[in-house]
Structure formats: C-alpha cells, structure tokens
Amino acid sequence: MTTRPGPRERLLDAARELTYSQGVHVGVDAILKQADVARRSLYQHFGSKDGLVAEVLRSDGALDGYRRVMDDAGGDPRDRVLAVFDELDVITTRPSFHGCRYTAAELALTDSGHPAHAEVRAFKEGLHRLLTAELARHGHRDPEGGADQLLVLIDGVLAHAVTRPGARPALAARALAEVVLASQA
Structure with missing residues (x-):
C-alpha cells in the first residue's frame, strides 16, 4: 500500500507541474485544487505563493x-x-x-x-x-x-x-x- 504524500509534497508537485505548463502566474486556486489541500497548508508550509514558487525552483533538481x-x-x-x-x-x-x-x-x-x-x-x-x-x-x-x-x-x-x-x-x-x-x- 502506497502512502499519499503530505500536503507540502503535494503542493510542490502541483506547483512544479502547473508553473511549468502554465507559467508562474498560474492561480493559487488551481494549485490548491490539483494538490488537494486547503489554502492554510500553502501558508503554513511556504508563507505565500511567492515562497512556493521559489521553493519549486530551489528543489527542482x-x-x-x-x-x-x-x-x-x-x-x-x-x-x-x-x-x-x-x-x-x-x-x-x-x-x-x-x-x-x-x-x-x-x-x-x-x-x-x-x-x-x-x-x-x-x-x-x-x-x-x-x-x-x-x-x-x-x-x-x-x-x-x-x-x-x-x-x-x-x-x-x-x-x-x-x-x-x-x-x-x-x-x-x-x-x-x-x-x-x-x-x-
């Protein structure tokens, strides 16, 4: 049985995919929907969408x-x-x-x-x-x-x-x- 990634990882995965396919101006709601997380998770883990975008770039590999x-x-x-x-x-x-x-x-x-x-x-x-x-x-x-x-x-x-x-x-x-x-x- 595979364990579902936590909200932080789901946010990163969704943002990584959407900011690449649609650009960095993709809406927060689209990221939240794809990640299946509450808005609060975004702010808890990254402080803002800007912080999330920066982390996507930092962790891209x-x-x-x-x-x-x-x-x-x-x-x-x-x-x-x-x-x-x-x-x-x-x-x-x-x-x-x-x-x-x-x-x-x-x-x-x-x-x-x-x-x-x-x-x-x-x-x-x-x-x-x-x-x-x-x-x-x-x-x-x-x-x-x-x-x-x-x-x-x-x-x-x-x-x-x-x-x-x-x-x-x-x-x-x-x-x-x-x-x-x-x-x-």
Missing part, C-alpha cells in the same frame, strides 16, 4: 540533472560537455517541452524583490561553476569565459526550441560547443 548527464558520459571533460547538448536535444524534442523553467520565471516575475529571482540566479551560477570546472579540466585557456559561451548556447537552445519546434537547435549548439572546447591553451 535541474543542476543535479546536468551533473548526472555529465557523469553518465564518463570522465573525459569534452564528452561530458557535449553530452549536455545531446541531452538537450532529447529534452527539447519532447511534446511536453515548454522551455526553461528558470528563464521563464525570471522573465515573468517583474517584482525585483520576488524570492524566485535569487533561486534563478543560484541555478545559473551553479551551472556556470559546473561548466567552468569541466573546461578547466579540459585545459581550456579561459574556463570562465568558455562557460559563459556555453551558457549562452544552452539558454539559446532552450528558447529557440520553444519558438521553432522541430528545428533541433541543440544539434547546432553542439557544433558550436565543439568550437568553444577547441579553445585550449
């Missing part, structure tokens, strides 16, 4: 997903970086793909004090550090600059795949990532 993809590619830094673009091709061609949850939240939330902005930046900085470390291991002449270039490619893939379904931008970005990787000392 996307950075762990990037690490897992790289680890599955083995020990060679070049292969590890290119595996990211191979995985992006898989992700962006799924019918359920709606773009980057982090970029979408950053663009949609115009209140500069919204707690989600800090989570977006923390994720992007974590991904930058991960790519910088791989490029340093690869012997890249400017690991931080190269990581900046790879992040531009990743963000471009995630945006382009939404605006031109079927274009498979991860394949084009993979070829450009090879140029970045070739910039060794």
Whole structure:
C-alpha cells in the first residue's frame, strides 16, 4: 500500500507541474485544487505563493540533472560537455517541452524583490561553476569565459526550441560547443 504524500509534497508537485505548463502566474486556486489541500497548508508550509514558487525552483533538481548527464558520459571533460547538448536535444524534442523553467520565471516575475529571482540566479551560477570546472579540466585557456559561451548556447537552445519546434537547435549548439572546447591553451 502506497502512502499519499503530505500536503507540502503535494503542493510542490502541483506547483512544479502547473508553473511549468502554465507559467508562474498560474492561480493559487488551481494549485490548491490539483494538490488537494486547503489554502492554510500553502501558508503554513511556504508563507505565500511567492515562497512556493521559489521553493519549486530551489528543489527542482535541474543542476543535479546536468551533473548526472555529465557523469553518465564518463570522465573525459569534452564528452561530458557535449553530452549536455545531446541531452538537450532529447529534452527539447519532447511534446511536453515548454522551455526553461528558470528563464521563464525570471522573465515573468517583474517584482525585483520576488524570492524566485535569487533561486534563478543560484541555478545559473551553479551551472556556470559546473561548466567552468569541466573546461578547466579540459585545459581550456579561459574556463570562465568558455562557460559563459556555453551558457549562452544552452539558454539559446532552450528558447529557440520553444519558438521553432522541430528545428533541433541543440544539434547546432553542439557544433558550436565543439568550437568553444577547441579553445585550449
């Protein structure tokens, strides 16, 4: 017999799904209905919808997903970086793909004090550090600059795949990532 998750987990699951499929401005009532919890649970666990959205981003696990993809590619830094673009091709061609949850939240939330902005930046900085470390291991002449270039490619893939379904931008970005990787000392 499986145990039903508690209200906190149900709220996170519902918010994770709905804010991705409908955007961060999805109504509280829709989240509460899908989670099958009382409004009080939202405020007890997260303080507000803003707190819930920030926690969805904090607990998303996307950075762990990037690490897992790289680890599955083995020990060679070049292969590890290119595996990211191979995985992006898989992700962006799924019918359920709606773009980057982090970029979408950053663009949609115009209140500069919204707690989600800090989570977006923390994720992007974590991904930058991960790519910088791989490029340093690869012997890249400017690991931080190269990581900046790879992040531009990743963000471009995630945006382009939404605006031109079927274009498979991860394949084009993979070829450009090879140029970045070739910039060794």
